[in-house]
Amino acid sequence: xxxxxxxxxxxxxxxxxxxxxxxxxxxxxxxxxxxxxxxxxxxxxxxxxxxxxxxxxxxxxxxxxxxxxxxxxxxxxxxxxxxxxxxxxxxxxxxxxxxxxxxxxxxxxxxxxxxxxxxxxxxxxxxxxxxxxxxxxxxxxxxxxxxxxxxxxxxxxxxxxxxxxxxxxxxxxxxxxxxxxxxxxxxxxxxxxxxxxxxxxxxxxxxxxxxxxxxxxxxxxxxxxxxxxxxxxxxxxxxxxxxxxxxxxxxxxxxxxxxxxxxxxxxxxxxxxxxxxxxxxxxxxxxxxxxxxxxxxxxxxxxxxxxxxxxxxxxxxxxxxxxxxxxxxxxxxxxxxxxxxxxxxxxxxxxxxxxxxxxxxxxxxxxxxxxxxxxxxxxxxxxxxxxxxxxxxxxxxxxxxxxxxxxxxxxxxxxxxxxxxxxxxxxxxxxxxxxxxxxxxxxxxxxxxxxxxxxxxxxxxxxxxxxxxxxxxxxxxxxxxxxxxxxxxxxxxxxxxxxxxxxxxxxxxxxxxxxxxxxxxxxxxxxxxxxxxxxxxxxxxxxxxxxxxxxxxxxxxxxxxxxxxxxxxxxxxxxxxxxxxxxxxxxxxxxxxxxxxxxxxxxxxxxxxxxxxxxxxxxxxxxxxxxxxxxxxxx
Amino acid sequence: xxxxxxxxxxxxxxxxxxxxxxxxxxxxxxxxxxxxxxxxxxxxxxxxxxxxxxxxxxxxxxxxxxxxxxxxxxxxxxxxxxxxxxxxxxxxxxxxxxxx
Numbered sequence: 001x002x003x004x005x006x007x008x009x010x011x012x013x014x015x016x017x018x019x020x021x022x023x024x025x026x027x028x029x030x031x032x033x034x035x036x037x038x039x040x041x042x043x044x045x046x047x048x049x050x051x052x053x054x055x056x057x058x059x060x061x062x063x064x065x066x067x068x069x070x071x072x073x074x075x076x077x078x079x080x081x082x083x084x085x086x087x088x089x090x091x092x093x094x095x096x097x098x099x100x101x102x103x104x105x106x107x108x109x110x111x112x113x114x115x116x117x118x119x120x121x122x123x124x125x126x127x128x129x130x131x132x133x134x135x136x137x138x139x140x141x142x143x144x145x146x147x148x149x150x151x152x153x154x155x156x157x158x159x160x161x162x163x164x165x166x167x168x169x170x171x172x173x174x175x176x177x178x179x180x181x182x183x184x185x186x187x188x189x190x191x192x193x194x195x196x197x198x199x200x201x202x203x204x205x206x207x208x209x210x211x212x213x214x215x216x217x218x219x220x221x222x223x224x225x226x227x228x229x230x231x232x233x234x235x236x237x238x239x240x241x242x243x244x245x246x247x248x249x250x251x252x253x254x255x256x257x258x259x260x261x262x263x264x265x266x267x268x269x270x271x272x273x274x275x276x277x278x279x280x281x282x283x284x285x286x287x288x289x290x291x292x293x294x295x296x297x298x299x300x301x302x303x304x305x306x307x308x309x310x311x312x313x314x315x316x317x318x319x320x321x322x323x324x325x326x327x328x329x330x331x332x333x334x335x336x337x338x339x340x341x342x343x344x345x346x347x348x349x350x351x352x353x354x355x356x357x358x359x360x361x362x363x364x365x366x367x368x369x370x371x372x373x374x375x376x377x378x379x380x381x382x383x384x385x386x387x388x389x390x391x392x393x394x395x396x397x398x399x400x401x402x403x404x405x406x407x408x409x410x411x412x413x414x415x416x417x418x419x420x421x422x423x424x425x426x427x428x429x430x431x432x433x434x435x436x437x438x439x440x441x442x443x444x445x446x447x448x449x450x451x452x453x454x455x456x457x458x459x460x461x462x463x464x465x466x467x468x469x470x471x472x473x474x475x476x477x478x479x480x481x482x483x484x485x486x487x488x489x490x491x492x493x494x495x496x497x498x499x500x501x502x503x504x505x506x507x508x509x510x511x512x513x514x515x516x517x518x519x520x521x522x523x524x525x526x527x528x529x530x531x532x533x534x535x536x537x538x539x540x541x542x543x544x545x546x547x548x549x550x551x552x553x554x555x556x557x558x559x560x561x562x563x564x565x566x567x568x569x570x571x572x573x574x575x576x577x578x579x580x581x582x583x584x585x586x587x588x589x590x591x592x593x594x595x596x597x598x599x600x601x602x603x604x605x606x607x608x609x610x611x612x613x614x615x616x617x618x619x620x621x622x623x624x625x626x627x628x629x630x631x632x633x634x635x
Numbered sequence: 636x637x638x639x640x641x642x643x644x645x646x647x648x649x650x651x652x653x654x655x656x657x658x659x660x661x662x663x664x665x666x667x668x669x670x671x672x673x674x675x676x677x678x679x680x681x682x683x684x685x686x687x688x689x690x691x692x693x694x695x696x697x698x699x700x701x702x703x704x705x706x707x708x709x710x711x712x713x714x715x716x717x718x719x720x721x722x723x724x725x726x727x728x729x730x731x732x733x734x735x
Contacts, residue, residue, distance in 0.1 A: 609731030611666065615657045 007077035016042035017138035094148035119473035137163035191251020198244030221294035253285025270373030297501035307347025314340030351502030367481035371401035389461035415488025446522025642683035649676035
């Protein structure tokens with residue numbers, strides 16, 4: 001096995017997008033053709049390298065299938081970065097099934113979306129800046145995926161936040177976009193603070209075996225096994241560390257109660273929403289749970305908490321999606337709901353189920369967003385009620401969108417069916433309540449997607465303007481993603497991704513039938529309400545007015561936060577300002593100045609200006625020193 | 636018989652006289668002279684020790700001190716003349732404009 005060359009490939013995957021970013025920033029800002037060429041080339045290079053690594057991983061004995069411990073990377077290559085006494089930091093890549101699958105998804109979906117962007121953004125004046133941002137994002141995301149230690153992961157985690165901020169606020173002239181970027185960044189900062197505490201706690205715990213503390217994933221896993229084997233696991237400390245790490249997940253993967261930033265992030269360009277806020281970045285949190293599964297596997301109570309947070313987020317956000325009218329917002333709430341599904345799956349111990357759903361969701365949600373982008377591009381509106389009849393004028397977009405919808409709803413035999421079903425079967429065997437929530441969410445998902453499709457794709461053309469099919473550079477990616485969405489369930493992802501401590505359940509026909517039934521009920525009721533012109537939606541809205549306004553206002557979460565910030569945060573801030581003004585400024589800073597000045601005005605009296613006084617003082621001092629020296633000498 | 640102690644006592648007295656002169660006199664010229672007196676007190680004890688120890692180092696030192704003293708007096712008198720021209724008197728208190 002030629003390890004150096006494989007390590008080189010891994011580094012190539014990581015650094016190709018950085019080269020592209022720097023290239024665009026240095027020479028490409030006024031050369032749009034150069035910008036998109038280098039950006040797409042870097043992603044495709046990364047994708048090819050990932051495919052090669054994937055094949056090597058499949059072909060290597062002991063890495064897939066029957067190995068004793070799946071927590072050791074197949075390949076690890078690290079460079080020492082900071083080496084202090086008691087603190088070793090390194091920058092390194094780790095190649096194992098999880099990271100290879102993730103880098104396949106990121107570079108694969110990324111390449112497709114980069115190509116699509118070349119069409120979607122073609123009339124944009126800051127075209128090159130857009131590609132620089134996308135490349136920076138790809139670099140940061142691949143850094144998270146390939147990192148072999150927590151500190152490196154954290155740095156790239158923050159870089160992802162920065163690039164997300166830059167791309168959400170890409171149209172910074174628009175105040176709402178600038179605000180949305182800021183909101184995303186702030187909410188993530190709150191979460192990442194917890195994440196950092198978690199990392200440091202885990203680092204501290206890693207010293208409990210008597211060895212030097214470490215951030216490295218493989219070593220951390222070893223230490224925790226060792227401690228668990230010796231019955232010396234510090235449960236309280238580990239639980240806190242795990243809970244704080246989960247804070248980071250809650251922020252990045254937008255789980256309740258920090259889900260508020262993701263719908264607003266839709267202010268960015270649509271391909272950005274597809275890549276960052278649907279397929280990859282928001283999945284980073286799910287990936288983190290998977291990466292730290294060695295830790296969570298020993299903390300069943302924490303896992304249950306995680307599962308319930310995920311389940312609650314899934315149903316909570318799915319219900320909001322039902323009443324939204326903006327196509328991108330519907331998809332954003334749907335993303336939130338599916339992320340809740342993934343987190344729930346990992347919380348139930350379903351390592352492979354969660355990661356499987358992550359991958360399939362990346363395919364079909366990117367497809368849906370790109371399709372929505374085509375519609376927005378053609379009709380210049382985000383409102384689904386101003387669309388309609390697109391199936392005649394935009395055939396490719398509509399059909400691929402319908403495939404994506406079917407995959408998201410979990411219709412057999414599309415990819416979403418297999419991954420969602422694995423999660424539901426897992427829930428059925430472990431926690432019937434979560435299973436019920438999951439099934440109900442599936443029904444809601446089918447309903448809001450059905451509503452979206454009946455309003456936008458079928459029916460009569462509404463609104464203004466004529467719709468026409470997008471150019472091939474945009475429909476090509478749609479077709480590619482549609483194919484992936486169809487066959488994604490048969491690629492054997494769950495067999496490829498596995499963890500020795502993970503839960504496994506067999507395919508359950510009963511559960512599958514029930515979930516399919518849920519999807520059909522959801523789609524059917526959407527058809528009943530929106531499939532043909534009727535006044536039923538209006539009547540329903542009138543009779544459940546309070547429920548409608550509760551949902552339309554997203555359960556008033558944003559308003560509650562605004563109230564809390566105004567009344568609690570601002571008051572504390574005012575108190576701190578008083579402390580700053582009076583204690584720090586008046587007492588400490590100005591106090592030192594006043595004291596110094598007073599001491600000076602007293603002490604300067606000594607300077608009489610008379611030479612005789614100085615001479616006398618000089619000799620008196622000399623005499624004093626001499627007599628002090630004489631004391632020690634015996635005559 | 637004049638011993639080392641006699642010389643040292645004479646040197647000490649000379650030094651004390653110079654010190655009192657520096658501290659008590661107001662005229663800068665007199666202060667300068669008193670400083671010279673103190674220097675010569677030191678010279679005297681150097682020479683006395685040199686003789687007592689049979690070493691020539693002390694005498695060499697005295698030569699240096701005399702040289703330095705000559706240069707110092709030159710500079711000191713020059714400053715004195717400038718001061719007399721500028722202020723009109725040679726009292727040490729006359730130059731206290733740097734005081735608070």
